[in-house]
Amino acid sequence: MFDIGFSEMAIIAVVGLVVLGPERLPKVARQLGQWLGKLQRYVSDVKSDISRQMELEELRKLQGEMKDAASGIEDSFRSSVSEARSEFDSIASSVEGGSGQGASAEPATDWDRVYAARRARQKIADRRQERARALGQKRPKRP
Structure with missing residues (x-):
């Protein structure tokens, strides 16, 4: 030191x-x-x-x-x-507008609501398949 x-x-x-x-x-x-x-x-x-x-x-x-x-x-x-929320909103608005009924019209019966929900689900599944094809992805088919 x-x-x-x-x-x-x-x-x-x-x-x-x-x-x-x-x-x-x-x-x-x-x-x-x-x-x-x-x-x-x-x-x-x-x-x-x-x-x-x-x-x-x-x-x-x-x-x-x-x-x-x-x-x-x-x-x-x-x-x-x-972005996903806006995409879902656009899908929902297209489903409501494409169902042949007015956007403000309520389904007449419970069965109409059930069929509208099924159509919406099918439309979403179709869009997913289209997107997967566009991206070149292979998705397995559901039974």
Whole structure:
């Protein structure tokens, strides 16, 4: 740390022996050793605190990136849902308009409602098949 050689330490020890005397030198050396130990522990604690703070900052940055990614995924999901909803609405409006009845007219009986629901389901299945053919996908037939 201070780059003190053996000869320099020997000179310091001789001066300390002359100044302090042989009775107080061991006590002072012990006290000096304790202070150096405390200083080393303090330096290591400061280093570990700095490294923890750096890791915490990195984790905060990562958390922010994850939140941004999650919000992007959520936005794309919401847009996909709104597109699908608009597609279903257009299918429903075409089914209602193509059934031969007015858009505001209610089916006369329960059977008319059942048949209208079946026609709507069949129209959706037909559109799925058309889309699969357009994309070149093969879909298994349902029994």
